[in-house]
Amino acid sequence: MRKKTEGKKTAGNRAGDQQQIKEQAKKPLKKPLKKKEDGRLLAEKKELTMEVIRRLKEEYPEAKCTLDYADAWQLLVSVRLAAQCTDARVDQITPKLYEKFPSVAALAEAAPEQIEEIVRPCGLGPSKARDISACMRTLHEKYNDNVPDTFEELLALPGVGRKSANLVMGDVFGKPAIVTDTHCIRLTNLIGMVDDIREPAKVERELWKIVPPEEGNDLCHRFVLHGRAVCVARRPQCAECCLRDICRYGSAGMERKI
Numbered sequence: 442m443r444k445k446t447e448g449k450k451t452a453g454n455r456a457g458d459q460q461q462i463k464e465q466a467k468k469p470l471k472k473p474l475k476k477k478e479d480g481r482l483l484a485e486k487k488e489l490t491m492e493v494i495r496r497l498k499e500e501y502p503e504a505k506c507t508l509d510y511a512d513a514w515q516l517l518v519s520v521r522l523a524a525q526c527t528d529a530r531v532d533q534i535t536p537k538l539y540e541k542f543p544s545v546a547a548l549a550e551a552a553p554e555q556i557e558e559i560v561r562p563c564g565l566g567p568s569k570a571r572d573i574s575a576c577m578r579t580l581h582e583k584y585n586d587n588v589p590d591t592f593e594e595l596l597a598l599p600g601v602g603r604k605s606a607n608l609v610m611g612d613v614f615g616k617p618a619i620v621t622d623t624h625c626i627r628l629t630n631l632i633g634m635v636d637d638i639r640e641p642a643k644v645e646r647e648l649w650k651i652v653p654p655e656e657g658n659d660l661c662h663r664f665v666l667h668g669r670a671v672c673v674a675r676r677p678q679c680a681e682c683c684l685r686d687i688c689r690y691g692s693a694g695m696e697r698k699i
């Protein structure tokens with residue numbers, strides 16, 4: 442038979458509970474309310490980002506694409522050719538390409554082999570020529586030789602990835618864009634705007650959280666300029682950098698190779 446007092450608290454139990462609660466209150470919380478991971482909190486990163494934007498604007502007043510193009514479709518061609526190639530080399534090759542094929546229609550009608558013959562010095566000739574040919578055919582057949590102005594449509598074009606689609610959105614259509622190229626990925630990790638993330642799509646996702654949409658496109662162009670002039674791969678010139686005191690890597694005075 443169960444006793445009537447079972448399940449009820451006696452005076453002794455209650456005193457014990459209160460003592461336990463008091464002791465518990467003295468202990469530190471096992472987890473902080475807001476977990477501070479190894480990186481900076483979002484608010485800190487936003488503040489850091491605004492300062493980076495301000496300083497790079499001062500340092501590089503003109504933020505523009507380093508690829509030469511006169512039309513949106515030419516930017517699509519150039520950015521495809523720029524994969525694993527320098528912009529300078531692409532800018533040397535494209536005038537020859539446009540001399541022979543001066544329009545979307547002309548490139549759409551060209552055989553990939555004819556395109557490859559010209560773009561070969563940019564490397565990866567066969568696949569670049571194939572992509573350019575397929576992309577121009579799609580523009581010709583589906584978009585009346587125009588370049589679509591939505592991210593989704595751009596991304597659906599042959600050979601066009603997020604980086605290219607963002608570049609066109611920002612440079613051609615003046616819409617919010619974040620271009621996560623090699624400079625952007627390297628600099629944002631060094632500065633501490635992202636924490637050890639190398640995959641372009643993930644870096645882009647993190648940057649959307651901290652970069653004002655209207656600043657993204659120009660900021661990425663300035664990362665390219667800064668990455669070439671000062672924050673050079675494997676030998677960043679921190680002593681000469683305008684970001685040194687706010688950059689995670691620069692302010693730590695690290696000497697190791699990156």
Ligand code: SF4
Nearest residue numbers: 672677679682688691
């Ligand atoms: S301080 Fe050094 S690592 Fe940081 S952005 Fe400048 S050059 Fe790059």
